[in-house]
Amino acid sequence: MIRNLARHTDAFTSNVFLVTGERRALVDVGNEFDVVAAAREHVDDLDAVVLTHTHYDHVENLPAVVEAFDVDVWGYDTTHDGIDHALGDGDTVGLGDHEYTAFHTPGHKDDHLCLFSADASVLFAGDLVFANGSFGRTDLEEGDRDRLVESIDRLLDTVPEDLRAMHTGHGPSVEDQPYHDIELAWQAARF
Numbered sequence: 001m002i003r004n005l006a007r008h009t010d011a012f013t014s015n016v017f018l019v020t021g022e023r024r025a026l027v028d029v030g031n032e033f034d035v036v037a038a039a040r041e042h043v044d045d046l047d048a049v050v051l052t053h054t055h056y057d058h059v060e061n062l063p064a065v066v067e068a069f070d071v072d073v074w075g076y077d078t079t080h081d082g083i084d085h086a087l088g089d090g091d092t093v094g095l096g097d098h099e100y101t102a103f104h105t106p107g108h109k110d111d112h113l114c115l116f117s118a119d120a121s122v123l124f125a126g127d128l129v130f131a132n133g134s135f136g137r138t139d140l141e142e143g144d145r146d147r148l149v150e151s152i153d154r155l156l157d158t159v160p161e162d163l164r165a166m167h168t169g170h171g172p173s174v175e176d177q178p179y180h181d182i183e184l185a186w187q188a189a190r191f
Helices: 035-040 062-068 144-158 179-187
Strands: 002-004 016-020 026-027 046-049 073-075 092-095 099-102 114-119 121-124 165-168
Touching: 002 165, 002 179, 035 062, 046 062, 046 092, 092 114, 099 121, 099 144, 114 144, 144 179, 165 179
Parallel strands: 026 046, 046 073, 121 165
Antiparallel strands: 002 016, 016 026, 092 099, 099 114, 114 121
């Protein structure tokens, strides 16, 4: 099961996805809300934290999560404080009951990853793409519009057209034809 722990939070934060099953994990940890208390409503412990990227709104709660759950953290860039294990392009990581492949998808930030499980037909898109064809900002440090378009193009070549669910870094998850939302984001980002 996948729950967005930040769904009803009023603070400016990224979404935080709790993935339960064989390997309990958080995808991103957010900021400006008590993610530890939110997670403890559903689980007693965690097996992993996986970061889509290291913008502050996705990682500010990391020290509190690591302290509370004594958990290792996976991300693209191990030079960033708090990341214990590198998750490179094409590497896999267990989340819940499925294996997810990490895809390095820069453009919003150099260390950005998307996570895709073919078996579950689920994509964690981070801040690369959002519902309704929106896409991640490229006006921040390390942002690059051309690289973002290339990353979205790669995503379109990777995930199937019948993708079941896309969980994004901000806003609602998409469970009704998410591939179409990725196509819309690709078209919008090109202009």
